[in-house]
Amino acid sequence: MTNTHRAEHQITVQAPAQTVFGLIADVDAWPGVFPPTVHVEVLERTASGERIRIWATANDSVKTWTSRRVLDPEGLRVSFRQEVSQPPVAAMGGEWIVEQLPDSGTLVRLLHDFRAVDDDPEGVEWITRAIDRNSDAELGALKRAAEGAAGSAADALALQFDDVVEVAGDPAEVYDFLYDAGRWDERLPHVTRVGLEESTPGLQLLEMDTLTPNGAVHTTKSVRVCFPSTTIVYKQLRTPALMTVHNGRWQIEKSPSGCTVTSTHTVVLNPEAIVPVLGEGATVEDARTFVRDALGRNSTATMHLAKEHAERSVRER
Structure with missing residues (x-):
């Protein structure tokens, strides 16, 4: 049976949790916020979720995939699961979790779970490196965008x-x-x-x-x-x-x-x-x-x- 691998990345943002969640939820704006995201098309949208196609950089290549996202504004969570993945990814999903901190800051946790095609070790290493690189870039960009979101x-x-x-x-x-x-x-x-x-x-x-x-x-x-x-x-x-x-x-x-x-x-x-x-x-x-x-x-x-x-x-x- 193919192994499932997991990763977690996090960052603290000095901005209201609702502001941070809004940036994560607004996938149309991702190409202007997140460095790895090149283009997004919303294929379906409902009150609680959406089906999207994303084109993004991964390591030194460009990948495209289709995902479903479930948005939980009250719980400040966005879960995602790829419907169609590209090799070496066999399957991938995860969740954005936004937590308001007592000092008015916000903790953002980005979780991933994935399987590599044929459980190939080189594929696992490639995916792990891409997740680490993209998650760090996305969380850093999210922090900059949220902390600079207000004002003329x-x-x-x-x-x-x-x-x-x-x-x-x-x-x-x-x-x-x-x-x-x-x-x-x-x-x-x-x-x-x-x-x-x-x-x-x-x-x-x-x-x-x-x-x-x-x-x-x-x-x-x-x-x-x-x-x-x-x-x-x-x-x-x-x-x-x-x-x-x-x-x-x-x-x-x-x-x-x-x-x-x-x-x-x-x-x-x-x-x-x-x-x-x-x-x-x-x-x-x-x-x-x-x-x-x-x-x-x-x-x-x-x-x-x-x-x-x-x-x-x-x-x-």
Whole structure:
């Protein structure tokens, strides 16, 4: 019989238990809170639970699985159980337990139980390492988010914005241009180097060097989840210094003239990097403007080149 292995991780958070529980319960917000989570889709939702599909990093790879979660707001607990796991995981479940402490702090315990495929020792070691790494990252991020959840200062560090381009061409051509990021160093002037891995169809690891207007080079590493021929969502694992979180989405929707392409960026700024990057006297508002302009400029340039590609294909038919 396959052995069941167990793990527990915990952290103390200086925030109300309800605040902490709210962050755990709001799975839609996980990509912006928890570093390992790339994308979440809610497949079913009821008053007491939900069925979700998650894409997340595990060690140095990207995995996706389907889970059921049961939410207990009164008991401050969220239990989870994978319905469909990916090797080397044969089965996995667990629970988030939130406990209010007498000193107004909150204890968070994250429990896991799992079985490895064929009880393989290497699989057990891989899963244990992934659970340890991800649990530590998630609990640390939960603490930072909960302790900084209130106030205008936290709100000022977060921004989300869209850029939109209309294309008189085939949506599939636009998608193919955005999907084929391995050629971006040939196609995009602001990209000088690119490396793309796709061991599982639709799951990409993208590393690239990007030029800024002042000639500096930023190296970024992203996970991309691709849904032909409509959507690519991504999360930067390695962000420029000004950002602690950068998630994005390319959305392609049919229109009477062809399609509408929307680039969405969701960012959390790093306040400690503002002065070192932008200079003495720089403010959070300066950083917001700088990041908005830089990201919007690059994504809009990419969409316009995708537009040229799609519209040229129409002319050449």
